Amino acid sequence: MKIQEADAKQLLRAEGLPVPPWSVARSVKEAVTAAEGYLADGSGAVVIKAQVLVGGRGKAGGVKLARSRDEAETAANAILGMSIKGITVRKVLVGPAADIVKEFYLGAILDRASRRIVVMASAEGGVEIEEVAKRDPSAIHREAAHPLLGLADWQARKLAFGIGLAGPHLKSFVLIAKGLVSTMLHNDADLVEINPLAIVRERDADGNTVERVVALDAKIVLDDSGLPRHPGLEALRDLDEEDPADIEARIHDLSFIRLDGTIGCMVNGAGLAMTTMDLVKRAGGEPANFLDIGGGARADKVAAAMRLILADAKVQAILVNIFGGITRGDEVARGLIEARAIQDREVPMVVRIVGTNAEEAGALLRDARFETAATLDEAAEKAVAAARAVGGAA
Amino acid sequence: MKIQEADAKQLLRAEGLPVPPWSVARSVKEAVTAAEGYLADGSGAVVIKAQVLVGGRGKAGGVKLARSRDEAETAANAILGMSIKGITVRKVLVGPAADIVKEFYLGAILDRASRRIVVMASAEGGVEIEEVAKRDPSAIHREAAHPLLGLADWQARKLAFGIGLAGPHLKSFVLIAKGLVSTMLHNDADLVEINPLAIVRERDADGNTVERVVALDAKIVLDDSGLPRHPGLEALRDLDEEDPADIEARIHDLSFIRLDGTIGCMVNGAGLAMTTMDLVKRAGGEPANFLDIGGGARADKVAAAMRLILADAKVQAILVNIFGGITRGDEVARGLIEARAIQDREVPMVVRIVGTNAEEAGALLRDARFETAATLDEAAEKAVAAARAVGGAA
């Protein structure tokens, strides 16, 4: 689960990491009030950033500087309500603009291959790290944290020396890098990223200019499996940005991703679901979704899955492919029959059920006059043909 | 560093372990007030326990039950001011007397040989665990905690099943056993002991009798090396019970233990200090102390060590044995000369200094007319002879 920048910053701050102040505003008025506060406190400018979970908000015009109340109002007006990659901006983060001396990248991820938390640092901060990785892989320094001990001081120092962040900032960097991993461990995150981590110029209480290392942006992706033991984190889920279908899918514990095609798919198992999509494509069709109903699905779950598929107006045919193991074929068949009984619109459906209780399922489906298929290849072809017929008729 | 029962209970409670309430009283009046409170709250009796760091307070009469205000006063009067193994009781712990169903032993120690934290549990609680170990070693169940993961649930369960503490109390026990190890880890303790851990009968809010598992006594020994990073724990040191010599030794970072003999010893290194004591005994004398001045001691430390030795009126001769490595012989010699210049009483001293800068030391000592010795055996013999001469004269 991705969380918003402001929430990510809050988690970093809870771990003791240095994050400059910020406010979240849901209206132009709130944004202006927040901006006025920072400007009155002595900030020469404020930054106003769209809070969306998709990347590329900067390029899309979702990040603006403002040097006055009026500029802040203009910027907030421009950003709130804009659309970034299909997501409507409903809130902005407002904070004092930083006087940046140098930017770095610092991120921690769960690396499958090495089975380690890998911490990465680069002297090229503030830019897309994939770009850096492609252009100059040696510009990214990596340290694998010990699975039981976390990141050691010496590893953090090695990263610091690697990116040339030594001298007076060495100690700060060590604390931040270790805190990054602690943030990951304490919140069951898959990814914690600070980009940019920056040396900024600030004025201390005596009015002297001082430099310190701070997190100017933050990105955290939480492990869904860890959420049950962090009830507070579930509250950070941003329903504003979620498709109603995603919310429905989550409620029913379905793994669902909407796609652009016309063939709705319902399958048990992620690998088989992807294979089903591949075969739809191979038969000349386009899948409308990825949908894994998981193992042991009961009739009500099948019915919910069917509602999700039918809620997509693009869907012109449905392919159900179930290989029963834990999942019982007759349960699935009953769910399908139940769902069709109450559905609003007629969509051709091809059903293939094999494995556990496939015979009972077959009998039920025949009685209910469902179109069936024996093999996956056959099912895919029939579904594509059915969609074409509908599409042609439409 | 040993800490008092009340402080140990506080550390356990901070870790979330169930510990019944208690009060610490430094006067009979305070003890009576505390007792009245518990009696008024519905406790049929209170227990009053001497707070001393030595064992065996129960046998010494330092633990008493009281069923009324008057009994509490009598008990507190009896315990406060009594002497247990040479320690004057200056405070008592007052708490509601528990209605004990069954007692257990639970302890965690740092085991040198296996380099593990070992958690031990026994169904024979409330008695000296060494007695149990001698009588029936199989009555003690052991689990070694993983050095990086702590005690696992399954290990705690295994201990619980081992001591027959299953059923409704299994979960409580698992939390307590894990908390015992966490207490150790979070406070850098060498030992954390709950004896007895007890199933007690209590009344819940509705007046129903319920059973729960609680820590009725607690003992914690902290790792001295860990104290610098737990500033709050240093405050738990009980200066009431410390010999002024111990306090002085700690201030000067000297390792000092007072003994019963007449030959004061000053040595660098614990092994050599013990060997020096052995040789004093072999020569027919009795060491008055163990004193290791450590490596690299300077003149002022040597002078402090000399003051410590001389503060013991029993001392009739002093043996200084220094094998210079990091420690420079001339520094030690200077410290000895300095110390003798200001000391109150004349005690014969035999000095042996070899190793680093031994020649310079020899010259200094000769000039100051110290008696010297070439070998350790010779030094021991000379010191014993000198003490005999003094003892004979006295």
Place this chain on the structure above:
Amino acid sequence: MSILVGRETRLVVHGITGREGEFHAQQMQDYGTNIVAGVTPGKGGQRALHGTVPVFDTVAQAIHATGANTSVLYVPAAAAPDSILEAVTEGVKTVFCITEGIPALDMLRVVEVVREYGARLVGPNCPGATSPGRAKVGIIPGSIHREGSVGVVSRSGTLTYEAVQAMTDAGIGQSTCIGIGGDPIIGTNHTDVLKLFAEDPETDAIVLIGEIGGSAEEDAAAWAAEHMADVPKVAFIAGRTAPEGKRMGHAGAIISGGSGTAAAKVTALENAGFLVAETPTEIPALLRRAGVS
């Protein structure tokens, strides 16, 4: 012979008194698996599967009383890491974790300790393994198998069933079929299983089933190219048409170093001498073409 499970398997079922555990334990016993014990803390002394299997409070008791050497877990996600560690610490050498939904950071710690103890963990979130005619451990339907000499390893559950059923229908039997699970952190990967198959005298060919994401299939291909040059090898990769970037964050994409697409995996496998199927139903034909009789 076979790998990981077989006639020598003496299985202890963790969570045998739960709904899932009991159901699948019965299936495994019906298949002929030698289930020697169950473990449910607090239910020690009971008997499961119509009185045929003793239940213990601890793994230590189960091993002591029955000589169990293999564990399979049907316990909740919150309890599974502890159960895996109990099993390996007490001396179980092969552990199958069927449980899904275990936080990845828990598994990070668990696999580290499993490695310390020199044990093997398959899973979590995996369907288990079946050596047809000998034993099945996990949840793979017993009916899809046929005894034979093709080793099957897969990240998926039902996709594996599909492939195995196709083989069985075509008269091609299996030595052992293993689902390794698709979680981010798993105990045994494709390469680990290939190494076991390479040592197994009764495995004459292999089928590798993979998915997009990560680089496990590429790594396995590289290993097989070097060590299994003469063994018939067929593969299938799911997700050729799946849209990219639906799960991976920035840093993940970097780590995987550009690999992870179906195309990259297919190329790597083909370069390593695998015949790569376009659909699961093609697998039997490719096995024949690769020389399997």
Place this chain on the structure above:
Amino acid sequence: MSILVGRETRLVVHGITGREGEFHAQQMQDYGTNIVAGVTPGKGGQRALHGTVPVFDTVAQAIHATGANTSVLYVPAAAAPDSILEAVTEGVKTVFCITEGIPALDMLRVVEVVREYGARLVGPNCPGATSPGRAKVGIIPGSIHREGSVGVVSRSGTLTYEAVQAMTDAGIGQSTCIGIGGDPIIGTNHTDVLKLFAEDPETDAIVLIGEIGGSAEEDAAAWAAEHMADVPKVAFIAGRTAPEGKRMGHAGAIISGGSGTAAAKVTALENAGFLVAETPTEIPALLRRAGVS
């Protein structure tokens, strides 16, 4: 040959720019030890010991530039665990930790990781090791040694010097002298060192110096009885007259299972074929009696 340190030692000194580190590094270099690098984070690029030794920010840099294979630590207690882990993780195979005052629970974690990496840690709170005429690592005064073939292992510092000086005065030389440290949790114990001596062709006899407390000496005696039956063996135990119970808590006493007294240790050593000296000065005579020429 010799053990742990010798002509092949390429030493990196952690904390070489500190007062202690610089002093002892100079002593070691004067003795002939091959000091190839120093490490002080933040002082990389400087040179130490009159410009003869480059200083690096990290152990990785030091190894890369100089091929260092042995570490010695003169760093504060709060930094030492991290330095040990840096050394072993980066590939150093032998680490001497001179630092004292490290919390025992830190060492518990450290020794676990050292073991994982297959490295050897001597100490903490130890005087180090000297192979006379070859190299010395640590703080043992170089002047007390004489080249020879007796291996010395001890928990103590100055007591070892006493014993070694007595041997040298009597014309008996040493192959390697090792102080393992007296802290509760140490990386290398008496038995570990005996195993190394048993493999060393240039060590013909051993001297074991112990103290009261724990069971390390008893364990070493048992090992020596089995594996070093024909090797001349002399021992000394300090603390015969020390009062009991001054440090050990209840549970500690249980764990040590009644052993740990000087009498128990002496008996165990004598039963294992050691000649046990009553004073350090007796050691040379006992070595002669045991057959050392």
